[in-house]
Amino acid sequence: MAVSIDGPLTLPVDGPLTAAWLRQRRQRWVERSEFDIGYPNAVDYPDGDDFDLSISEILAGVSLNNVGHPFTPTSGFSGHSLPLEQQLIRELGAMFRCPPGSVTGFVTSGSTESVRAALLAARRRFRRRAVVYASTAAHTCVAKVTEELCLPLQLVPAGAGGGMDYAALTTLVAQRRRGLAVVVVATIGTTMVEAVDDVPAVHAALDAAGVPAGRRWVHADAALAGIPLAMLDPADRPGFDFGDGADSLNISGHKYLAVNTSCSALVLREDRCAPLNPTPTYTGAPDLTPAGSRSGHTPVLMLAALHGFGTDGLRSRAETCRSHAAALVELLTAADVPAWRHKDAFTVVFPAPSDRLRARWPLPVQDGWGHVICMPGKPFTRYERFAAEYLADRRDHGGHPLPGRPTAVAADLEDAIAC
Template sequence: MTFSPADHTRLEAFWRYCLTHQYFNVGYPESADFDYSLLHRFMRFSINNCGDWNEYSNYLLNSFDFEREVMRFFAELFHIPFEDSWGYVTNGGTEGNMFGCYLARELFPDATLYYSQDTHYSVAKIVRLLRIKAQVVASQANGEMDYDDLVARIAADGERHPIIFANIGTTLRGATDNIATIQQRLAQAGIRREDYYLHADAALSGMILPFVDAPEPYSFADGIDSICVSGHKMIGSPMPCGIVVARRANVERISVEIDYISARDQTISGSRNGHTPLMMWAALRSRSMDDWRERIQRCLDLAQHAVDRLRAAGIDAWRNPNSITVVFPCPSASVWKRHCLATSGDTAHLITTAHHRDSTQIDALVDEVIADLKAPGKPVTLSPLQAPLVDGLGSRNRVYSTVGQPRPELLPGHARPERDSGVARLKGSDI
């Protein structure tokens, strides 16, 4: 490639910008501690994983062998026999969620999709793209689904085949919808297991819960039908990517034969990035299961450190069980913009990902948040809903949760769902 001096200058400036900001993301769950330099040489090739990695394709420049090993890893991680599963490396969590919802719609074409107020915004897009009936379910104060509201809405709709979208770690509060509770409530309502579909969005926590001592239900052994995880979050990747795993029997419903590549395709995107399976393979092969456990525990410890410091200063900070998302009152715009915090209404959060090797960056942020929120005219008190819970394993596993506590009628920043022809709509910024 030949560039002008001005173009060279522009690229050099962007290089310096990236170096300066590569660890900016305190408010977003991307792990930036990766090194894929061994794979740089493969960027000279157009690697396209079009079709099923389990079959021959006459497009020879693919990374199917590596993708197959990645999917075997996740099948084992999520407790489903490899031969009973199928999935692929996606462009990110949204594609994984769409794939799960697509399978559910093909299984139950006229069914209603139920997802909570705290669900990622992409699901509203998926609902429109797939033209699925949908209902937004209320959330508890900690971001977890309100199970009473779920069964009430299913009953009111007379829905015989509900599609349940469960969050395994919500975007803002890091809450996990309890899969066991959902299934118990559906059984009590007289809905048989074969009559509903359960998709799990585990974009971040899918690489956390398998490595902690007391995880919430998250796997196929717990009753899910499909699950997606982001590759650029806890794993770490220079480009957005992810994986989705589903029951093979359900995937067969959407498989189509593509004659010009001599292969089948059952993906959303068709032509797929062949480099990201290489990256996921390299990340998974370069760490042992014990390495992953240590990595996750370090992030959890750092999250608890942030909670402890903020609460010691009288600020209402908390996190859900097994979550690296620390929730606290939103500071001034000058603070959250400088640290790139994620905010919603009067709430902000920080996320302790793996490139935070120590507490230096977190402490700098916490110092500013404390100074800002404790400034004159900004009283911050501890909420009675955020009582400390100790799980008996010591302070390193202590969390602050509202599970089992009285639930406010509506959370700050949330609009009340409005029923409209069987589809729940949210006002304003909640869409």
């Protein structure tokens, strides 16, 4: 008996996992990745120029377990990369304008774990007496982790462009039970349309609701868009980071940084965090992290990506992605498709394709809209190929009707297209 995986490739239930099978499977993964344009994974990891071997090969035979606080390295064992993790967090802190004397944080398995750790830090600060607010367009992990942490969650309507409705936030916060602190998750690039919540506007809404400065925490979930937005000219950069009032911020390593395994970095303001737990004797370092044992490889991979691309490379890659997204919007709108994107976004939104086309191009769909995300390492010819098949699909089906305008889609398509 065999279990089918994507057609002809099968793995015997009772047999071993062999190198031959994995080589076959790797080829299938590579082939199918040509059609993955709806998920935000960059594929241009800077591997090899400054190394005799690829970074992954260098790390392959080494066991690295990062336990404890990166800023207080363990004395319990030597198989870790905590100093490099500390360097990564410091460099990201500088990128996102965290006060140098206040930066702390660590690397996690992904942005869901980072969001969980940020909300856990907020819960500790406020001794569990807090309410979490996030927009209806926030990542679904927010609802999951607030349930895990037993924190009440209040969803705030998203406005016409997909960002948080700040007037609604003021109203909802003002209605909370007296004495409860306020934790807001600002989404810096929503999953479907890449809308950016404005952190200064969040603080203005909390001011209007009468929330004292010491009784609020704003987390910026910047999984995809954080680094690209940080590369913008300061005059054009939206308000989303520590310089704009964030208390914590996360980015994903497997998205814009092109790391080929899931990972994330959480940066925190240490002066906002509660005291650490007592130091375990077997590690010799206090544990800031919810996970305890963490990969020591992913901090190295993320730091190598930051250094490999460099500031100029990070900026150039973002400009190329935006150029590709703008060109795709132009290509589709020239064929009378109501495609659009937010200013500075990599994400192009358009009426959802047919199920038949989505079987070939696995794109996410919400409320009748689909999207493509133009990412580093994916050539524009790939998006042109999709557009040609999408337009043919529309002709075959007599054109897709314009979906209703959901909360997360711009109210005025003409203005949105112009962006």
